[in-house]
Amino acid sequence: MKRQTIKSRLITHYFIVSLFPILFLVWFILNKTESYLINTAFSKLEAVETLKINEVMEFFKEFQNSAILLSKLPFIKNHLENYPNAQLSVSSQNYLSEFVKQNEFYDLFIFTSDSGKIIYSVAKEADLGLHMDIEDSHLADTWRKMDSQQKVEFSDLLPYSYSFHKPALFVVTPVFSSNEDYIGAVGLQLPYEKINSVIREREGLEKSSETYLVGQDFRMRSDSFLDSINHSVFASFNGSVEKNGVNTQASKEALKGKSGKGIIEDYRGVNVLSVWRSLEFNNMRWAIISEVDYDEVLNSTIELKRVIILLVFFMLIIIIYLSLWMASSLSQQVKKLTSASDKIIDGIFDNSIENCSIKELNELSDSFRRVSEELNRVIESADNISVSLNNDQNPEIIKEEQFSGRWKILVRSINHLINSKEKSEQKRLETKELLEKAMHLATIGGFSSGIAHEINQPLNVLKMSIDGIIFMMDNKINISEDKLIEKYRSISTQCQKVSDIVYNIRNLSYTKERLKITTFFPLKSIEDIIMSLGKNYIKLETDNRTCSLLSNKVIFEQIIMNLVKNSIETINKMNNPEIIISLKKSKNLVVDIRDNGSGIPETIRHKIYEPFVSSSSGSDNMGLGLFIVKNLVNRLSGQISFETSAKGTKFAIILPDLMEV
Numbered sequence: 001m002k003r004q005t006i007k008s009r010l011i012t013h014y015f016i017v018s019l020f021p022i023l024f025l026v027w028f029i030l031n032k033t034e035s036y037l038i039n040t041a042f043s044k045l046e047a048v049e050t051l052k053i054n055e056v057m058e059f060f061k062e063f064q065n066s067a068i069l070l071s072k073l074p075f076i077k078n079h080l081e082n083y084p085n086a087q088l089s090v091s092s093q094n095y096l097s098e099f100v101k102q103n104e105f106y107d108l109f110i111f112t113s114d115s116g117k118i119i120y121s122v123a124k125e126a127d128l129g130l131h132m133d134i135e136d137s138h139l140a141d142t143w144r145k146m147d148s149q150q151k152v153e154f155s156d157l158l159p160y161s162y163s164f165h166k167p168a169l170f171v172v173t174p175v176f177s178s179n180e181d182y183i184g185a186v187g188l189q190l191p192y193e194k195i196n197s198v199i200r201e202r203e204g205l206e207k208s209s210e211t212y213l214v215g216q217d218f219r220m221r222s223d224s225f226l227d228s229i230n231h232s233v234f235a236s237f238n239g240s241v242e243k244n245g246v247n248t249q250a251s252k253e254a255l256k257g258k259s260g261k262g263i264i265e266d267y268r269g270v271n272v273l274s275v276w277r278s279l280e281f282n283n284m285r286w287a288i289i290s291e292v293d294y295d296e297v298l299n300s301t302i303e304l305k306r307v308i309i310l311l312v313f314f315m316l317i318i319i320i321y322l323s324l325w326m327a328s329s330l331s332q333q334v335k336k337l338t339s340a341s342d343k344i345i346d347g348i349f350d351n352s353i354e355n356c357s358i359k360e361l362n363e364l365s366d367s368f369r370r371v372s373e374e375l376n377r378v379i380e381s382a383d384n385i386s387v388s389l390n391n392d393q394n395p396e397i398i399k400e401e402q403f404s405g406r407w408k409i410l411v412r413s414i415n416h417l418i419n420s421k422e423k424s425e426q427k428r429l430e431t432k433e434l435l436e437k438a439m440h441l442a443t444i445g446g447f448s449s450g451i452a453h454e455i456n457q458p459l460n461v462l463k464m465s466i467d468g469i470i471f472m473m474d475n476k477i478n479i480s481e482d483k484l485i486e487k488y489r490s491i492s493t494q495c496q497k498v499s500d501i502v503y504n505i506r507n508l509s510y511t512k513e514r515l516k517i518t519t520f521f522p523l524k525s526i527e528d529i530i531m532s533l534g535k536n537y538i539k540l541e542t543d544n545r546t547c548s549l550l551s552n553k554v555i556f557e558q559i560i561m562n563l564v565k566n567s568i569e570t571i572n573k574m575n576n577p578e579i580i581i582s583l584k585k586s587k588n589l590v591v592d593i594r595d596n597g598s599g600i601p602e603t604i605r606h607k608i609y610e611p612f613v614s615s616s617s618g619s620d621n622m623g624l625g626l627f628i629v630k631n632l633v634n635r636l637s638g639q640i641s642f643e644t645s646a647k648g649t650k651f652a653i654i655l656p657d658l659m660e661v
Contacts, residue, residue: 005331011323018319022312034298038273039475041297042261045209045275049290052211053279055198056288060281063190064152066103067173070096070186076110080175080184083112083119097122106168107189109139113182116143123189127162137161139170143185146172150182154282157192157221159237167192167233192233196222208272208293213279213286216255218245221286224267231267246289250276254287266291273297455498461532462494515635517658520553521546522589526581529561535568538579547585550657555632562625563593563651570597570649587656594650605644 070076075092088096100108100122109127110120116132132143142155155170172187199211199222212231213221218241224231236244246267253260254276261275271294279286465487472479523545530538549556564579571577574597582592600608607613609630633640638655 011320018315018323022315037297038263041273041292042275045273045290045292046261048205048209048211049275049277049288052199052290053277053288056195056213056279057281059195059198060154063169063171063188064154064173064282066099066105067152067171067186067188070099070108070188071173071175076186077175077177077183079110079120080112081177083184088120093120096120104191104194105188106163106191109172109187109189111143111172111185111187113147113184116140116147116185123163125162130162139168139172139187139189142170142172143187146174146185150174152282154284156215156284157195157233160189163189167237169195192222196233200225206292206296208296209291211288211290212246213288214246214251214255215286217241218247218251218255220244220246227268246287248274250274250289250291251287254278254289255285257285263294271295458494458498462491462498465490465494515552515555515658517550518553519548519550520556522549522556522591523547523583525553525557526560526583526591529557529564530581533564533568535577535579537577538564538581540581540583542583544583544585547583547589549585549589549655551636551655552658555636556655559629559632559636559653560591560593562629563653566625567593567595567597567649571595589655591653591655592650593653594648596648599644599646599649600642608642 075088079086079088079092096108100106107121107123107125109118111117111132112119115134118128118130118132121128127137127139130140132140133147137160138155138158139160142153146153152171152173155172157167157169159165160168169190169192170187171190172185174182175184175186177183195213199213202209202225208226210225212224215221220231220233220236223233229235230239230244231246238244241247248267249262249264250260250266255278257278257280259277261273263271264274266272266274272291273294274289274291276287276289279288469479469484469487471477523540523542526540530540560581564581567579568577571579576596578596580592580594582594584590604613609626611627613626630640633653633655636655637658638653640654641652643650643652
């Protein structure tokens, strides 16, 4: 196989090294741009939806207040109290007609209290004179609910047969006499166009953006903007849910009372960014959904992609040109150094090595010259030393005929040194000292890994808290002062925990320093550890949930954390792993931690508390956990023991209350 020249290799390497950062930068820009556009679109949809919900809820309240206002009018109360002997005056009827017109209602009804008979209607349609207690319509259903509860009731938006099957919404409120006796009811009929106008307001929205309402039957409660023919309120009630309704993830979730957002398929089969919530008023629940087409959100990235591709193309051309120029320059000067190297190999030390224009290569040329000079001196010195040390013949002599030039002298010197019988005790002692230093450094390295192992947990919590704050600030999420203080307190707590861990790790060697003794609740510490580990197979058993311990809280938590992690490493890959932590206290605190693992191998049981001894074969396990636990238990004047078999292992810890200092 033909080998590549240094020139072709340099060109390839320059190109690859330059290409990867460019491609990464392109990917990063496009990815961040896409994420930014999607997040911005979601935020806008959420803002629009919140605005629409507020407007609809305000509209419902005004609708309800209008009905309540009518129920308090004296002439309506008088009419109901004296019916059928008294009729509404012309001025009263004119007032009610003007009230309906100004508020853009469709109709106004007055009902009797006994059978719900409509004794007055502004529109005077076919429902005038009907008895609601026997009628089958959603107006009648609403009256019956009001009559049984004697409070304001709303109907759903459904087609009303007596108004030419137009969708209508009703509110019915009871009327009480001056003595608070129930004497009848007042109702208002609202055409769906009123709600439709609120929902379909589109100022400042994208072309494919829309907000719409869906009822419990998955039919439209407002007209769709994007498909006003097949997904209008009329089409929805006159057609099927499959063709004219909305049976999507968004409508299902919202009608269950859940809020959410995501990229889903809408009723048209198009991918959209969707935000959904439930809209509830007076025991009525609708889904309110705001959406915008996914493709429209990302349209603005298309032009950006074109510009980036063009820039990358021109950058690649420049990179190729620069690679060719630099590779040619370097390859020529490397060839000069190769020629000088060949001379040295042949034993020619004439120092005729040319200088190079590149600083580093020129320094290499100087090095070649110095090597040539040093080889001359070394060969001559080695020859003199070897002659003085040589006492007898060594049978394995290197043949000088295999070499040429001054290399023969070097070979002869080596042969003399091979035959030397003098032993160098000093070299042996130096070697021993170096080995001891290496062992010492290995031990320090192991303890460093152990310390990192111990402080990793609070550092992870610390990082999550800080990342959470950064995320909320980057996404412009409002953070209350209390929430921010809580985060900072969490960060402070974890920093203090790291400080205390370092303090107690140092106490493994410096036992004369005083412990920080406080009264704490061991059960709370163990529950926090179990929660932080997130393993549902860890169980806690205790008959004393209020026991306290006078000791060092941080050291206690490090002991429990190490033993539980030790058990997790043993059983993590089992089908039915189980860890049970039991806690009890009489005079001393006793904590048992047992698992259903395969047990500790018999070969290491006698030295399980020594450093660098581990029953786990994982490359990340330094075998420091139990060594640290043993030392920490000793620091708390406690005792630790274990029982192990093929069915599992149990560690028992006994800790006394310490004296405060």
